[in-house]
Amino acid sequence: MTSAVTTAPGGAAPALAALAYHDGQFVPLEQARVPVTTQALQYGTGVFEGIRAYTQADGTLAVFRGHDHYARLLRSARTLRIDVGLDAERLCAVTAELLRRIGSTDDMYIRPLAYKRALLPGTPPGVQLTGVSDALSVNAFRMGSYTDRGGIQVAISSWRRPESGMLPVRAKVTGGYVNNALAVDEARAAGYADAVLLNSRGLVAEASTSNVFAVVRGRLITPPATADLLEGITRETVVTLAADLLDTATGFEDLARDDLCNADEVFLTGTGSEIVPVTGIGGRAVGDGTPGPLTTALMTAYHEVVRGKHERYHHWLQAVGQDSA
Structure with missing residues (x-):
């Protein structure tokens, strides 16, 4: 699924496509939802990363240390018995594709989230890490420097x-x-x-x-x-x-x-x-x-x-x- 970048009214900067990678697909951001019964929402059983992409001197966009961030995400995921389903290289490729589809060359912030979703058939209710399905979502949005360099x-x-x-x-x-x-x-x-x-x-x-x-x-x-x-x-x-x-x-x-x-x-x-x-x-x-x-x-x-x-x-x-x- 692709989504073109649209032009903002009045000749302003192009509006970005609001997309996320969710359940193995690129979807409109508003469709990247989870039910209130999601285990991670109930018990905090999710892991995440924050990754930045920066505009380069030639005007292109590059993700900074994405592989290292995803290697850490996978280590965190193993702690909670979350099967992300992709290795670090593939996660980097998915992130690059998401940014291309969003259509920005401005600084971006990327938020991958791997989490426990729902009890598998035959699993009794309760706080647990086994017998629960896993899920992955990645979203991204514009974000420049927001802290005060003056201290x-x-x-x-x-x-x-x-x-x-x-x-x-x-x-x-x-x-x-x-x-x-x-x-x-x-x-x-x-x-x-x-x-x-x-x-x-x-x-x-x-x-x-x-x-x-x-x-x-x-x-x-x-x-x-x-x-x-x-x-x-x-x-x-x-x-x-x-x-x-x-x-x-x-x-x-x-x-x-x-x-x-x-x-x-x-x-x-x-x-x-x-x-x-x-x-x-x-x-x-x-x-x-x-x-x-x-x-x-x-x-x-x-x-x-x-x-x-x-x-x-x-x-x-x-x-x-x-x-x-």
């Missing part, structure tokens, strides 16, 4: 990040994001843009949807996986760019609350948020209250890389015009 103020949340023995925190499980939603709601109610969550040991875990980096006594540090965080694709990208382009190694070390509050620089990383300077924590300035030099350099490098301006990292970019599904 944001964050709070230290009263909500704690769950331990990995309580919840599979290294998987992007939909139900687990209730914790994140509570933390960011608390922070915004108090006038902050985001929240940093501590783990059960009182050490820095992550922000609501981002990983945390700090420059402490001249060293770039980010908490290790053992801090009960999701190992972000953007986190890994930043570690690579810092080493390759800025000759700066990253230490994977526990950060106490005091380390964060007394750091010279703090920034957050995530696919949606990209790289965000933190200029204040709990009403106290970080450094001089402006984005620091390492943060600024990494922001510049990152935005050049995702736009295809560094040939060294072209392997991270999948041109949407290739590999039709």
Whole structure:
């Protein structure tokens, strides 16, 4: 099923085709629905990713690190016994085809969701992962940079990040994001843009949807996986760019609350948020209250890389015009 891009009234920019990949087909977005009996809706038994596609220097669109995101989606899916039905290569091809059919060359955000749908015949009702059918949906929409490159103020949340023995925190499980939603709601109610969550040991875990980096006594540090965080694709990208382009190694070390509050620089990383300077924590300035030099350099490098301006990292970019599904 194809859908042409239509022209908006009054000579405005073309309107995008509102499409999704749902149940193995490309369908109008309004048809990509699930019933209220969906198991994932009832119990949070779904996994997801957030992926970006960026406009390149030649005006084309390219997906950034799509294969890595889908490899993580498949790992998350195995945790919940979800059979996605496609491998990472095929998921990348489906995503490229969806973007082609939507018809945008602007920056896009892609949201794949794999989830438990309905009890199979003979399966008794209840909370379970076996005897339940699986489903996959992918949608995409325009989204440029939405965070303040001048820096944001964050709070230290009263909500704690769950331990990995309580919840599979290294998987992007939909139900687990209730914790994140509570933390960011608390922070915004108090006038902050985001929240940093501590783990059960009182050490820095992550922000609501981002990983945390700090420059402490001249060293770039980010908490290790053992801090009960999701190992972000953007986190890994930043570690690579810092080493390759800025000759700066990253230490994977526990950060106490005091380390964060007394750091010279703090920034957050995530696919949606990209790289965000933190200029204040709990009403106290970080450094001089402006984005620091390492943060600024990494922001510049990152935005050049995702736009295809560094040939060294072209392997991270999948041109949407290739590999039709």
